[in-house]
Amino acid sequence: MSTQTPQRPESPGLRMGRPFGIPVYVSPTWLIVAAFITYTFQPQVAAELPDRETVITYVVAFVFAVFLYVSVLLHELAHCVVARHFGLPVKRITLYLLGGVSEIEREPETPAREFAVAFAGPLLSLVLAGVGFVASDLLPVGTIPHVLVWQLWVSNLIVGVFNLLPGLPLDGGRMLRAGVWKVTRNSGTGTLAAAWFGRGLAVVLVVGPLALALSTGQEPSWSMMLWSVLLASFIWIGASQSLRVARVRARMPQLQARTLARRAIPVTSEVPLAEAMRRARQAEAGAIVVVDHEGSPIAIVSESAVTATPEQRRPWVTVGSLARTLEPSLVLRADLSGEALLDAMRGAPSGEYLLVERGGDIFGVLVTADVNRVFSGV
Structure with missing residues (x-):
């Protein structure tokens, strides 16, 4: 295989x-x-x-x-x-x-x-x-x-x-995918066609030997049926995974950092969380960036940490205590999209990323949960 x-x-x-x-x-x-x-x-x-x-x-x-x-x-x-x-x-x-x-x-x-x-x-x-x-x-x-x-x-x-045999994840399935891709000029269409052929092949692998044995009046060989079920399971799982990949790729055009970004407000680290949240609501912003006294970003307030902080404690908790220091890998260009954006996020897993323009100006904050929602249901 x-x-x-x-x-x-x-x-x-x-x-x-x-x-x-x-x-x-x-x-x-x-x-x-x-x-x-x-x-x-x-x-x-x-x-x-x-x-x-x-x-x-x-x-x-x-x-x-x-x-x-x-x-x-x-x-x-x-x-x-x-x-x-x-x-x-x-x-x-x-x-x-x-x-x-x-x-x-x-x-x-x-x-x-x-x-x-x-x-x-x-x-x-x-x-x-x-x-x-x-x-x-x-x-x-x-x-x-x-x-x-x-x-x-x-x-x-x-x-x-x-x-x-023409069905993913077998080599013949990839060859079929290449053929459909060539004709339709769409690799996603090729993947869908080859994956569904793979699912059909998996069904045939189980039903075929069983039907052949019954039609000839013979008892099915247990070893043959075991191999058939194992191979069919492998092909079905591989084909299903290919279908999911095709659906994910179909949504790639929606994955644009600039479109998914949340507006962010800058605050210094000593500002109480309650006050920072008030300013964010007033500015209709969905994220908080911690800046130094010269206005340069130094950290991002974690949304999960904010959610976990009880409301009665928010006036006494500073945003600096709930923020993650901005490492270079957490600062992404606002014009990233598609697989380039996913690769950047995989390289530095985090709940939030700071998006900046090419000149270094803050554009907003990209929240991982918002990216995940693009692919929900896939």
């Missing part, structure tokens, strides 16, 4: 190396699927190697699980190498329960590049399948190398073909 996403946990697992300068991690969940593959593949190994001891057949099955994840790693590296060729930053690769994740931190700028990055993984898997098919014919039947190579080429063929 292969996807590309910039959002993963900060501690993804055990670090294994840096091929092509890209950190590779293995999640502890890999041990679960390695054990499952070993257990389910061992009977087939035993049947093809009848003269081998049971312990040996389990070892061969485990080696197959390791080699399969090496194939997955090569699949993900193909995505990353092509992405870096286009100048896209790659954070890391993580191998986990259902395959691998390439963490590409920025989306390609054009549909053609999106298609190329997505297609690189399945293409490499199919190439590995072809090489393995040829190699299996050159190895003696009934030997451990033949068993491993045969299963690996079949597995790479399955991985390559499966990832070409």
Whole structure:
């Protein structure tokens, strides 16, 4: 399973190396699927190697699980190498329960590049399948190398073909997205189309094997149904996440610091909170900025701290005691918008930011809660 996403946990697992300068991690969940593959593949190994001891057949099955994840790693590296060729930053690769994740931190700028990055993984898997098919014919039947190579080429063929299915978060879904993006000239439309295809694919993965078994009068294989449900769940969750991302991006034009800003009044730090709030109401302002005696801003009064202060104490509490010192990262340009604004806020999480004009004049205060309301319901 292969996807590309910039959002993963900060501690993804055990670090294994840096091929092509890209950190590779293995999640502890890999041990679960390695054990499952070993257990389910061992009977087939035993049947093809009848003269081998049971312990040996389990070892061969485990080696197959390791080699399969090496194939997955090569699949993900193909995505990353092509992405870096286009100048896209790659954070890391993580191998986990259902395959691998390439963490590409920025989306390609054009549909053609999106298609190329997505297609690189399945293409490499199919190439590995072809090489393995040829190699299996050159190895003696009934030997451990033949068993491993045969299963690996079949597995790479399955991985390559499966990832070409047209639905996010699979590579084929990203290729479909690129195609719709090219036709409509709208990446959001491409994401919506590919995500809904992904949801449909998830339903087919569960219903299809069950319907096939019932139509032939056979009992569904528990292992096949387990894999179907796992894969369908992964695809459904990934497609749903893509839909949310598309909705968020659709609201990006509304994200303008200047439009969302609250008018602010300047007060010195020794002014009582009650008096500062009176001045704010009189000026129809929604924020309070603490300034020094020369009028330069030095802090922003926290809205949450004001709310938490009982009304009877407000005449005795100074605004300076409820303010956060203005670090440089909390001072943003008033003309920021879209992802540039979000990136600036992510770089310095806070409840409030001071907005200034290019000349340094105070424009107002941006409250994080107001930004969050733009995306409410997404």
